Amino acid sequence: MSVDSLMQALSPLARSLTPVHAPDNAHGWWRSAVIYQVYPRSFRDLNGDGIGDLAGITAELPQLADLDIDAVWLSPFYRSPQRDAGYDVSDYCDVDPLFGSLGDFDGMIAEANRLGIRVIVDLVPNHCSDQHLTFQAALAAGPGSMERDMFIFRDGTGPAGEEPPNNWQSHFGGPAWTRITEADGAPGQWYLHLFDSSQPDFNWDNQSVHDEFERVLRFWLDRGVSGFRVDVAHALVKAPGLPAWGGRADGSTIDGFPGHEAPMFGQPALHDIFRNWRRILEEYGPDRIMCAEANVDPLPRLAEWVRPDEMHQAFNFPYLHAGLDIPRLRHVITESLTSLDAVGAPSTWVLSNHDVVRHATRFGYYWSGPREGDGIGPADPQPDHDLGRARAAAASLFMLGLPGGAYLYQGEELGLPDGIDIADHQRQDPTFARTRGERLGRDGCRVPLPWRASEPHHGFGSGQDPWLPQPASFAGLARDAQAGDPSSHLNLYRRMLSLRRELGLGRGSLSWAEQWCTGSALAFLNGNILVIMNVGQDSLELPAGDVLLRSSGGDAQGWHGLGSGETVWMRVSIEDAES
Structure with missing residues (x-):
């Protein structure tokens, strides 16, 4: 049934629907x-050295297949000095x-193929490790020299070149430039690194850099990967x-410095x-994909990255940053779907991901909480863990009811x-060292x-202790401890995920159900599934309908209220809506 015909059939609910997005029938599994997302060093350690490994991932892939996911995305596993947890690559093809x-x-x-799971790998094309042979040659x-032109080297400013070439700042704190000592021992040029000083930026004005990364793409495509997440x-x-x-190092908009004017982005x-x-991927078939980690501001510019001949997907950072702010969430969802529909792309x-505080912790604050990437230490205000887990369940149920693709972070x-x-x-995040502990990092x-x-x-x-210590609470949250509990987070x-696939929600439509959209609640209709999230202090009366799932873990039909910090999925029939 189309959105328009459903609006005609449903009453009084239909009169409060605001259509935003039509069902998606285009080709593409993504x-x-x-x-x-699998973060390899923290997933599963099979050889006992305290750090996760590929064999550990292989051993636990059946557990992920049991979740009914479509693909895994692996954070970097390439050769690396591990100054930035593998995002400082010294060899892209090993x-x-x-x-x-x-x-x-x-x-x-091979095991992923057996289980019907696709594998996407991280590609890190902005920078490499300072131990990469190409940088050592530079x-x-x-x-x-031709070798130095592979990177962004510049002479310094000041009488003796003792000042950086410009005022750009590193994402991890401090200047984005480091001065080298030349082979003769004299102070030399400066090289650009938007991240750690051990991560020199490539010079993409040089065709040789293009050629090298085309080689890297083909190397991993030949080994059977289904695509790349582009860092x-x-x-x-x-x-x-x-x-x-003079704006933020990450290019986010602030007063006087709109993000679209940032010269490094x-x-x-x-x-x-x-x-x-994209042309290279299509040589390998229609189902190899790219996803952009592109923190693009404002959101409608995201459509430029997912036009039909460019990326297949782009991460939706505005959604992640919206948290549980109801007006902001509505705006981001509407703008995302409208902007991306205009170019035929999914949202x-x-x-959560490996760069932000987990949402079960972020949502455990009654106030705004920490900045996502700055971390929380024992001396900081502490979250309410029970509140955070309850809100995380509600937010996840709401998110997985939306049409489009969804990314989950391991754990x-x-x-x-x-x-x-x-x-x-x-602590091992370079942010902690570069800011002298001012920012705890990730x-x-x-x-x-x-x-x-x-x-x-x-x-x-x-074997050895894990590379980072696990909280004491992890014993009660372990996968096997949750597996047999029908009300556990895992079983939710x-x-x-099973219902999402069965109901086709990822391919569905979205209309705001205005009757249930308040300052503290947000509701939408996806097909005939009504999704309502309540973050207010008071419970909400639910409409008549078939309760499929609620974030508290209860599926009972007898309770018609939606409590604070809860989300529900309901199948709404024409008869129920008219009653």
């Missing part, structure tokens, strides 16, 4: 996919021994002349790069909180997973 071997990767792909070759896809090309920038030449990559939705199906009790000497959301409560390290690994995820 358009409605649920993609599960597996770091920390995680195993290329043979282990091939075995993981250091040795000297100013003006900081908006940053590869810099504005000519590298003009000064969103440059027009980027799109030709991705059009060329994506996400609540969110268990309702895991951030690790908070991490000592300073245990270690808390990267704590290794609990699999089996009674085993050493809660089943993460039986299992039911909603």
Whole structure:
């Protein structure tokens, strides 16, 4: 039934519907996919060294298949000094021994294929490790050389070149420039690094950089990957002349500095790069995809990244940042669907990833909570964990009712909180060191997973201590501890992911159900499924209908109220709506 005919049939609910998005019938598995992010070093440690590995991922893939996901996205597993948890790549076409071997990767792909799970890998094209052979050659070759032109080297300013070439700042704190010592021992040029000083930015004005990454794409496509998540896809090309920038280092809009003017982000030449990559993927068939990690501001600009000949998906950061702010959520969802529908692309939705405080922790504050990427320590105001888990369940049920693709971060199906009790000497995020502890960084959301409560390290690994300490609460949240509890977070995820597929919600429509949209509640109709989230203090009276799922874990028909911090999925029939 179309949105228009449903509006005619349903009364009085129909009179309060505001259509936004029609059902999606276009080709492409990714358009409605649920993609599960695996952070390899924290997923499962099979060799006992305290760090997760590819063999551990292979061993637990059946557990992910049981969730009814479509694909996994692997954070970096390439050769790396691990200064930034693998996002400092020293060899793009090999597996770091920390995680195993290329043979282990091939075995993981084979098991994923057996289980019907696609594998997407991280691609890190903005920067590499300072240990990469190409950067080492640039250091040795000297100013003006072909080798140095692979990166962004510039002379410094000031009488003796002692000041950076411009005022750009690193995402991790401090200047985005580091001065080198030349081979003769003299102070030399400066190189750009938008992230850590160990991560020099490539010069994408150089055709040799394009050629190298085309080789990398083909290497992994030949090994059977289904696509790439492209790290900081908006940053590869810099504005000519590298003009000064007084805004935020991450390019987010602030007064006087709109994000679309940031000279290190969103440059027009980027799109030709991705059009060329799209052509390469299509050589391997119609089902290989790219997803942009593009923090593009304002949101309608996101459509530029997912035009039919560019990326297939782009992360929806405005949705992640909206939290439980009801007016903001509505605006982001409407604008996302409207903007992306205009170019025939699906939206994506996400609540957590490896760069932000987990949403079960963020939502445990009665106030606005921490900035997503800054972390929480034992000296900070502490979240209410029960409140956070309840709100996280409600937010997840709401998100997975939306049409489009969805990304899950490993462990969110268990309702895991951030690790908070991490000592300073245990922290490994370069943000912590570069800001001298002012920003704790992202270690808390990267704590290794609990699999089996009674085993050493809660089943993460039986050897050395995990690379980051696990909270004591993880014993009760381990996968096996939740598996047999019908009301657990894990079983809620299992039911909603199964129902999402059965009901075709990812391919569905969206109309705001104005009757239930208040300052503290938000409701939409997807097909004939009514989704209502209540974040207010008072309960809401539910309409007549078939309650399919509620975030509290109860499916009983007898209670017609929706409590504070709850979400419900209801099948609304014509007769029920008219009664």
